Amino acid sequence: MTNVSSGYDCSKCPALKESLFCNLDDSALAKISSQKTCNTYKKGQIVFHEGNRPLGLYCLRSGKVKIFKTGIDRREQIVRLATPGDIIGYRSFLGEDSYTATAASLDDSLICFIDKDDFYGVLKEDSRLSLNIIKLLTTQLRTAEELLRDMAQKSVRERLAEVLLLLRNKFGTDKADSGVLNAKLSREELASFVGTATETLIRLLSDFKAEQVIETRGKHIKILDPKALMRIANLQN
DSSP states (O other): OEEOOTTOOGGGOTTGGGSTTTTOOHHHHHHHHHHOEEEEEOTTOEEEOTTOOOOEEEEEEESOEEEEEEOTTSOEEEEEEEOTTOEESHHHHHTTOOOSSEEEESSSEEEEEEEHHHHHHHHHHOHHHHHHHHHHHHHHHHHHHHHHHHHHHSOHHHHHHHHHHHHHHHHOBOSSSTTBBSOOOOHHHHHHHHTSOHHHHHHHHHHHHHTTSEEEETTEEEESOHHHHHHHHTOOO
8 A cells, every 4th residue: 555645636536526525615625635645555455454443434536446245264245346436434434333344456546535533524514415425325225225135036147147237337348348347357256246156157157158148358258238138137128
């Protein structure tokens, strides 16, 4: 991790429109800018560990981060993927509890950190931040409910199709090679996100290739037929 605090103005953040701070007034945004620190994380570096106590809030300026829980067999279960503009670790932070998951960078990432006291100082001054937090928590609760439903009711094949579509919507595709997902997850990471064994995931990817729904080249996955994936995932058009 490398500290690169200087020169990163929140008002000029390319992910501001997608962030928790999107509609704050200029003075509140300036206060956050002056008080935060920014650090670069290399691919695979840990941002925070499950069980540790949060000292503030993290906001992703660039890159990708996975949030995962570790089972008794030390296997990862990815519960969320963060993109620029997302805040991470906020539920434990707001609940004044230990982290319930670990966060690690999937790509080289630039992540800003806002100290607990500084964040609450801005929260008291700008009510819009409180409303944004409520909206965020509501959205995340709905997402969690949908995930539980899918894990209980959908087959692994259906869940894989839905995850591939989610990755396309969340991370986009390569401009130079349309259809190739910008998220380059290992087979183990993808299996963890779907909630299945790596061997099962590899077999299903081979099935999707045989059905000409996707192509694979190493970690790269290219979606050839999004409509077919939607049918497999039982999603409404």
